[in-house]
Amino acid sequence: MEVLTSNWSNVQTLPDNYIFPPDRRPGTKKILSSKDIPIINLERINGPERDQIIQQIIKSSEDFGLFQVINHGVSRDLTDQTMAVFKEFFASPAELKAKFYSNDLNSSCRLYTSTLNYENEEVHYWRDNFTHRCHPLEDHIKHWPEKPVNYREVVGKYSIEVRRFLMKILGLICDGMGLETGYLEGEMSKNQLISVNHHIPCPDPSLTLGMPEHSDPNLISMIQQGDICGLQALKDGQWIGIEPIPGAFVVIPGLQLRVISNGKLASIVHRVVTDSKESRTTIGTFLTPSNDILIKPADGxxxxxxxxxxxxxxxxxxxIFIGNNCVAERALECLKL
Structure with missing residues (x-):
C-alpha cells in the first residue's frame, strides 16, 4: 500500500498496522470540549489593560500549560489563504509529493507519514506531516515547494507574521515573570519550523491516533486548528477537547520554558484524535533555541x-528527549539537580 495516507482514497477499513493496543486507543467515549480553556484577547494589549492581560498569560501558562489567543494581529485572510495552500499541497498528485518524502530529521524540507521512525514502528499514526524550516526566510524558502504556485508567497508571509506574534507572546511572558527584556530573543528562539499535519477521514477513530500523547520539547508552539476538532489535552488526569475557535491560535509553552522558569510554567501533554467523516489539517509553528546555547533556569x-x-x-x-522515547518527564528527570 502507498505509504502516504494523503494518497489513499475511499478507505473503508482501518489497516491492522494502524490499530493501537487496547490501553492506548482513544476508545468510543465522547471527549467533551472544555469551557475552562483560557482565551487571551490581545486587542487591548497596548492599552491600560496590558498588565491584566500579561497576568492572564502567566496564570494560563502556570495552571494549564495552554491557552487560545484571539485578536492576535495576523489577518484572517492570511490564515485562511495559508490553510488553503496546505490543503492543496496534500491533495497534490503523488509524484509531486514524492519529491519531498524523507525520514531525515536534518532535512530542510520533509514530508513523511506517522513519525520519522515509520519503518521500525509496530503501529502507525493516522497522519501525514510536512515540516520545513522558515527562519531566516531567505535561507530556506528556496527549498520549499513551487506548487501550489502561490505556496512560497503565502507561506512566506505567514511564517513572518506568526513569528512576530510568537515573539510578542514571549516578550509578554518575560514581562510577566520579571525577566529582562529580550531574554527569550536571539539564540533562545533562533530556529522556526512550520509543521503541518494532515489526517484523512478514518474508518474507525476509536482504534487509532492522529498523534501520540506528548509535551513539546521546544521553546513555544502555536497551532492553527482549522474547523475540525481533534486536539486534546490531558488536564487533571482527564482528556479534554480543545475546541477550534474561528481565527484563534492555540499557544503551548514548550519544555524549554518550563526549565527557564524553574518549573513555574507548565507544558501540557496533548494528543490528536481522528475524524470519521472529515479530513483535518492543522498548521503548527515551533520556535526552538539554537543547538549550542546554554539553557538553564533564569538567574533573575x-x-x-x-x-x-x-x-x-x-x-x-x-x-536525551529522543533517547527517552519523547517522554517529557523522563527527559527532564535526567536534567534535574
Whole structure:
C-alpha cells in the first residue's frame, strides 16, 4: 500500500498496522470540549489593560500549560489563504509529493507519514506531516515547494507574521515573570519550523491516533486548528477537547520554558484524535533555541530558590528527549539537580 495516507482514497477499513493496543486507543467515549480553556484577547494589549492581560498569560501558562489567543494581529485572510495552500499541497498528485518524502530529521524540507521512525514502528499514526524550516526566510524558502504556485508567497508571509506574534507572546511572558527584556530573543528562539499535519477521514477513530500523547520539547508552539476538532489535552488526569475557535491560535509553552522558569510554567501533554467523516489539517509553528546555547533556569527568577535543573544545550536536550522515547518527564528527570 502507498505509504502516504494523503494518497489513499475511499478507505473503508482501518489497516491492522494502524490499530493501537487496547490501553492506548482513544476508545468510543465522547471527549467533551472544555469551557475552562483560557482565551487571551490581545486587542487591548497596548492599552491600560496590558498588565491584566500579561497576568492572564502567566496564570494560563502556570495552571494549564495552554491557552487560545484571539485578536492576535495576523489577518484572517492570511490564515485562511495559508490553510488553503496546505490543503492543496496534500491533495497534490503523488509524484509531486514524492519529491519531498524523507525520514531525515536534518532535512530542510520533509514530508513523511506517522513519525520519522515509520519503518521500525509496530503501529502507525493516522497522519501525514510536512515540516520545513522558515527562519531566516531567505535561507530556506528556496527549498520549499513551487506548487501550489502561490505556496512560497503565502507561506512566506505567514511564517513572518506568526513569528512576530510568537515573539510578542514571549516578550509578554518575560514581562510577566520579571525577566529582562529580550531574554527569550536571539539564540533562545533562533530556529522556526512550520509543521503541518494532515489526517484523512478514518474508518474507525476509536482504534487509532492522529498523534501520540506528548509535551513539546521546544521553546513555544502555536497551532492553527482549522474547523475540525481533534486536539486534546490531558488536564487533571482527564482528556479534554480543545475546541477550534474561528481565527484563534492555540499557544503551548514548550519544555524549554518550563526549565527557564524553574518549573513555574507548565507544558501540557496533548494528543490528536481522528475524524470519521472529515479530513483535518492543522498548521503548527515551533520556535526552538539554537543547538549550542546554554539553557538553564533564569538567574533573575531564582532569588533564594535553588535551581531545579542543570544547564544544558538544546542539542543535548533533544538527544536525551529522543533517547527517552519523547517522554517529557523522563527527559527532564535526567536534567534535574
Amino acid at each position: 527568577l531564582l532569588g533564594s530558590m535553588a535551581p531545579m535543573y542543570r544547564g544544558y544545550t538544546y542539542e543535548e536536550f533533544f538527544s
